[in-house]
Amino acid sequence: MHASKKAIPPSVVKRLPKYLAYVQALCLEKVEWVSSNELAEQLGLTSSTVRQDFSYFDFSGISKRGYETIGLQNMLINILGVDTAWQVVVVGAGNLGRALALHEEFPRRGFNIVGIFDKDPTKLGMKVGALDVKPMRELPTVIGRHKVNMGIVAVPAVAAQSVADLLIVAGVKGLLNMALTHIVAPDTVSVIDSRIVASLLELSHSVSFSR
Amino acid sequence: MHASKKAIPPSVVKRLPKYLAYVQALCLEKVEWVSSNELAEQLGLTSSTVRQDFSYFDFSGISKRGYETIGLQNMLINILGVDTAWQVVVVGAGNLGRALALHEEFPRRGFNIVGIFDKDPTKLGMKVGALDVKPMRELPTVIGRHKVNMGIVAVPAVAAQSVADLLIVAGVKGLLNMALTHIVAPDTVSVIDSRIVASLLELSHSVSFSR
DNA sequence: CTCTATCTGTCAAACTTTTGACGAAAGGGA
DNA sequence: TCCCTTTCGTCAAAAGTTTGACAGATAGAG
Numbered sequence: 060m061h062a063s064k065k066a067i068p069p070s071v072v073k074r075l076p077k078y079l080a081y082v083q084a085l086c087l088e089k090v091e092w093v094s095s096n097e098l099a100e101q102l103g104l105t106s107s108t109v110r111q112d113f114s115y116f117d118f119s120g121i122s123k124r125g126y127e128t129i130g131l132q133n134m135l136i137n138i139l140g141v142d143t144a145w146q147v148v149v150v151g152a153g154n155l156g157r158a159l160a161l162h163e164e165f166p167r168r169g170f171n172i173v174g175i176f177d178k179d180p181t182k183l184g185m186k187v188g189a190l191d192v193k194p195m196r197e198l199p200t201v202i203g204r205h206k207v208n209m210g211i212v213a214v215p216a217v218a219a220q221s222v223a224d225l226l227i228v229a230g231v232k233g234l235l236n237m238a239l240t241h242i243v244a245p246d247t248v249s250v251i252d253s254r255i256v257a258s259l260l261e262l263s264h265s266v267s268f269s270r
Numbered sequence: 271m272h273a274s275k276k277a278i279p280p281s282v283v284k285r286l287p288k289y290l291a292y293v294q295a296l297c298l299e300k301v302e303w304v305s306s307n308e309l310a311e312q313l314g315l316t317s318s319t320v321r322q323d324f325s326y327f328d329f330s331g332i333s334k335r336g337y338e339t340i341g342l343q344n345m346l347i348n349i350l351g352v353d354t355a356w357q358v359v360v361v362g363a364g365n366l367g368r369a370l371a372l373h374e375e376f377p378r379r380g381f382n383i384v385g386i387f388d389k390d391p392t393k394l395g396m397k398v399g400a401l402d403v404k405p406m407r408e409l410p411t412v413i414g415r416h417k418v419n420m421g422i423v424a425v426p427a428v429a430a431q432s433v434a435d436l437l438i439v440a441g442v443k444g445l446l447n448m449a450l451t452h453i454v455a456p457d458t459v460s461v462i463d464s465r466i467v468a469s470l471l472e473l474s475h476s477v478s479f480s481r
Numbered sequence: 482c483t484c485t486a487t488c489t490g491t492c493a494a495a496c497t498t499t500t501g502a503c504g505a506a507a508g509g510g511a
Numbered sequence: 512t513c514c515c516t517t518t519c520g521t522c523a524a525a526a527g528t529t530t531g532a533c534a535g536a537t538a539g540a541g
Contacts, residue, residue: 107529123488140475154369259381259462260352261284318499492532
């Protein structure tokens with residue numbers, strides 16, 4: 060089903076979304092070819108890294124031309140698993156949760172937000188785009204009915220683990236953690252941290268110590 | 271000023287916010303000691319990694335007890351540069367930009383949002399918490415007046431680079447990029463990507479390929 | 482048709498990060 | 512007091528990642 064020589068190393072997977080974003084832009088501009096050199100320059104990498112990365116998948120470039128943009132795009136879409144539509148729920152209807160539920164970029168990339176939940180009774184029924192905020196007890200039903208496979212955890216740190224547990228029990232296979240805490244999950248469930256505050260702290264360090 | 275034996279490797283810096291979050295929680299619960307083993311288990315690491323990481327800073331544990339939580343917390347705060355208050359502006363007053371400007375976690379961690387900007391005239395003057403949305407031309411003034419050192423780029427991909435350039439010219443030293451594009455910056459300016467969509471794509475890959 | 486410049490694919494070397502092993506310090510019970 | 516267990520700090524081996532170098536392919540100019 061998914062064609063690739065062997066498992067792709069994590070370091071490479073992290074760069075794939077970058078490649079995809081750039082190649083999609085090129086496709087829209089009707090550019091047909093792109094070289095490892097151009098990709099490297101635009102994405103802050105070396106051309107060697109780019110070629111090495113692409114060597115993990117069944118896709119070849121042509122000397123003197125580079126890589127065919129549409130083919131590359133399809134390859135990346137396939138490898139990233141974006142060729143299937145994902146059903147996603149958001150837990151936490153605070154500022155961040157609501158913003159994510161409304162983020163236009165998600166549906167555009169194949170991630171459909173099918174529900175938003177909060178335990179705070181004062182938030183229930185609140186309209187967030189086409190959705191309204193539902194109580195936590197409806198989580199399993201919605202996840203079952205829409206065959207939801209991913210959950211976005213956008214609650215305060217203290218609640219993150221228990222929300223994650225609820226999502227996992229309900230059958231979700233991937234979690235995007237926006238809280239600063241670490242989430243423990245069985246290894247049948249993937250967890251990726253996108254902790255904005257952690258990034259700012261990291262930034263704070265590099266700004267403090269840059270010459 | 272900042273006490274540390276030598277430059278801390280990037281891999282270690284990435285983990286520091288995790289340690290800090292956990293240790294701060296312990297401090298609140300009045301726990302006085304924590305072992306490398308407990309940290310490892312709670313944060314999904316090995317105890318060896320934890321001890322190796324801490325060996326980069328001037329801070330020692332005690333055999334049979336572990337690390338003193340308050341001292342560790344202070345050390346991490348110092349190294350992450352969170353002992354100084356940071357002044358931050360947000361560019362882009364879409365859903366995401368507004369949510370970030372309102373995010374309670376930022377001021378709590380020492381990041382003060384002092385302005386939010388957008389080029390769309392229909393958004394100007396809109397209230398976002400205590401701030402109102404200002405036009406791009408006021409960016410340099412606000413940055414100068416408040417001694418702003420960081421900018422959060424929360425605009426669509428096509429505009430990200432030009433917004434970054436404006437922030438850099440105005441003197442900002444760190445950028446948090448929420449767009450899916452790569453941002454090019456001189457090496458006196460640090461850029462960290464916190465691209466939520468990229469994380470979801472990564473997640474999509476690991477869910478697709480998990481056994 | 483040949484030559485040249487460009488660009489890929491691959492390999493091995495250099496570098497970085499993680500892990501496992503072990504000696505030494507410290508606390509607590511016999 | 513002495514031993515036993517826990518836990519640290521350090522080191523070196525193992526694993527993972529990035530880079531540089533170069534052979535071979537190909538397009539286009541002359």
